[in-house]
Amino acid sequence: GNSVTQMEGPVTLSEEAFLTINCTYTATGYPSLFWYVQYPGEGLQLLLKATKADDKGSNKGFEATYRKETTSFHLEKGSVQVSDSAVYFCALLYQGGSEKLVFGKGTKLTVNP
C-alpha cells in the first residue's frame, strides 16, 4: 500500500542553521506530495506541494523537490528561524482512486535562538 516514511525527530537547530527533513514514499503510480506544518497549539497548515516528478514546491523559504527516481520529497530551508519551530508532516495523495492523504509520523523541529 501507499506509505510515507519521515526521518525520526526531534530535530534541534540553532537559528540560521540549514534544515533538511527527509521524506520517502511508497506508492503505486504518481502521487501528489505535500508538506504540512503544525505550530504549537494549532492545526495542520499546508506548507508546500508538488504534483509531478521534478516539481519543486516552495513557501516561506522552505523547498522540496519531487524526486521520482529516489521516491523522495525532502524538506529544506537554508536558514531557520525560531518561529519555524513546529512539527512537520510529509504526506502523499494517491491520484488513482483513494481520496485520503497518507501522512508520515511527523518530525518535531525546535529552533533555538
Place this chain on the structure above:
Amino acid sequence: EPEVTQTPSHQVTQMGQEVILRCVPISNHLYFYWYRQILGQKVEFLVSFYNNEISEKSEIFDDQFSVERPDGSNFTLKIRSTKLEDSAMYFCASSVGRNTEAFFGQGTRLTVV
C-alpha cells in the same frame, strides 16, 4: 482568507457518552474529510464525504462513527459510545475537488475519561 473552522476546540466526555464534533468547511469546497491524531502518533484518515454520502472510509471508521452534513454548511462527526481509545485530536478538512489539496481546521481535542 477562507478557513475551515471546528468547534469545540476541546471536549471532555465520559466513556460511553455520545459526542458530536462540528466543522464548517470552506464554502465552495465539495469534499469533506475527518482525520484523527492520537497523541504522539500519525495523522490517520477516517472518512471522506461527497455529494451527501461517504465516498471512502478507513477501517477505523466503524459502526460507532457517523458523519452528516445536516444543513449545507456544517459537517459533523458523531461518535455514538466513546471509548478511552477515542481520545485524540480530530481534524476536519475540505477540498475543492477530488484529489486536490486539503485545507485543515484547527482540530478538536477529544478527551474520554
